[in-house]
Amino acid sequence: xxxxxxxxxxxxxxxxxxxxxxxxxxxxxxxxxxxxxxxxxxxxxxxxxxxxxxxxxxxxxxxxxxxxxxxxxxxxxxx
Numbered sequence: 147x148x149x150x151x152x153x154x155x156x157x158x159x160x161x162x163x164x165x166x167x168x169x170x171x172x173x174x175x176x177x178x179x180x181x182x183x184x185x186x187x188x189x190x191x192x193x194x195x196x197x198x199x200x201x202x203x204x205x206x207x208x209x210x211x212x213x214x215x216x217x218x219x220x221x222x223x224x225x
Contacts, residue, residue, distance in 0.1 A: 148223055149223060156220065158216055163213060
């Protein structure tokens with residue numbers, strides 16, 4: 147009965163995958179490997195997120211959780 151929903155679930159999974167990629171790329175500004183190994187990261191570690199930056203961060207978390215739940219549901223339906 148739920149097998150008929152599998153193509154729709156996979157389409158939603160693909161859309162969520164691209165949304166997660168876009169939101170992660172929107173966050174990655176100036177945080178390179180240099181700062182991980184003691185490079186000049188003046189104040190970027192303890193910076194407070196505000197406004198749009200906070201919205202993008204929260205949406206990223208929501209999309210990652212939705213992607214994980216949809217993936218688990220998809221795996222359960224295949225069995």
